[in-house]
Each structure stands twice: as C-alpha cells, then as structure tokens.
Amino acid sequence: MPVAFVCRTRSAMSPQELFDLSRNIDAHVGFMTKSRERAIAGVTSGLISEGQQVTWQAWHLGVRFRMTSRITRMDAPTSFTDEQVRGPFKYLRHTHEFRPDFGGTLMVDTVEFAAPFGPLGRLVEKLVLARYMQNLIEKRNGFLVSPVPPALDAEP
Incomplete structure (x- = not known):
C-alpha cells in the first residue's frame, strides 16, 4: 500500500497561471537548486504537456538519482498528473489540482x-x-506562489 499525503496551498494567481507555473520545467529547476536538480532528457525547458516526459537528475538525502516522469493526464487548467516511469520509487504519482478560491486559486497536491x-x-x-516528500512539496508550493522569480518573469 503506497504512502499518500495531500498539500493545500492558496495563491492570488489565477488557476491558469498557477497551472502553467506548476508544469514549467524552469520553475522546478529554479526551486530545486539545493538538490542540484536538472532536466537532462525529454522536455528540459518550458512547459511540459500530456504524454510528454522529463528525466531529472538530482541529489536527495545524500544520494544521486535519476527519475523519468510522464504527464499521464491533463485537464487544463484544472489538473494534471505526473507519474514515475523509471526511477528510485516502486511507484510515484503526483496529482496537481487548481481550484478557483476567493479571487485566487487553491492548489491541491x-x-x-x-x-x-x-x-x-x-x-x-x-x-x-x-x-521528506511532504516537506519538499510544501516548500515547492511556497516557492511557486511567492513573487515570480526574475528568470521566469521574462517568459511570454
């Protein structure tokens, strides 16, 4: 039986803005600098879409690993799901939901x-x-809903 948890994060961004930021490879890399995470194959920059995959290389808990994940489902701008195709887990699924909430968005991971x-x-x-995983997702979400990092601000 897999481990499961849910993180809820509120943002002033619209569901579409947060949906796009959450599937932006560059935003992910921007947050994961501490673990030296980088996209090394598949979609390595910009927005990832349904059916596409990305291979990440990173250091977590003192161990270097590679993980390939694929976007297996997408319903823009309300949700998308990514699942590990190859990597360190026996099984990994991350469902991202974006719900309108008092003029902003409730992001549910x-x-x-x-x-x-x-x-x-x-x-x-x-x-x-x-x-470790729940803390990682909570910090990632805090990064995403904070003011947009300058490197991402220039994207169209």
Whole structure:
C-alpha cells in the first residue's frame, strides 16, 4: 500500500497561471537548486504537456538519482498528473489540482508513492521518505506562489 499525503496551498494567481507555473520545467529547476536538480532528457525547458516526459537528475538525502516522469493526464487548467516511469520509487504519482478560491486559486497536491525493497522500503517510507516528500512539496508550493522569480518573469 503506497504512502499518500495531500498539500493545500492558496495563491492570488489565477488557476491558469498557477497551472502553467506548476508544469514549467524552469520553475522546478529554479526551486530545486539545493538538490542540484536538472532536466537532462525529454522536455528540459518550458512547459511540459500530456504524454510528454522529463528525466531529472538530482541529489536527495545524500544520494544521486535519476527519475523519468510522464504527464499521464491533463485537464487544463484544472489538473494534471505526473507519474514515475523509471526511477528510485516502486511507484510515484503526483496529482496537481487548481481550484478557483476567493479571487485566487487553491492548489491541491495529492502525492502517492511506495519505496522498493519490501519491508525495509516500508520502514524507510515511514521513518524518512513520507516526511521528506511532504516537506519538499510544501516548500515547492511556497516557492511557486511567492513573487515570480526574475528568470521566469521574462517568459511570454
């Protein structure tokens, strides 16, 4: 059974603006500088769309990894889902929803994942990964709803 959690973040942006920012490869890289994350294959810049994939290379928890994810479902501008195709997890699905909310947007992220390695993986999920992943998504969302970084401000 996978680990699951939900993060809710409010923003003054419109659903369309936040939808596009959330699937912007450059915004993701801008947030993930601490883990030296970069897109190395597939869509490596700009907006990613349904059916497209991206391969990330990064350092998390002191370990270098590569992960390829694909946008498996998209209903612009209300939601999209990305799923791991190859990578460190046994299973990973991240559903992004964008709901109009008092003149802005409520962004709801639902993340489900399972670690490999059977009982040992389940122990790592409970002790480390669940907290680490939720913290990562919460910080990412805070970054996205803060004033737009100058590097992204120039995009059309």
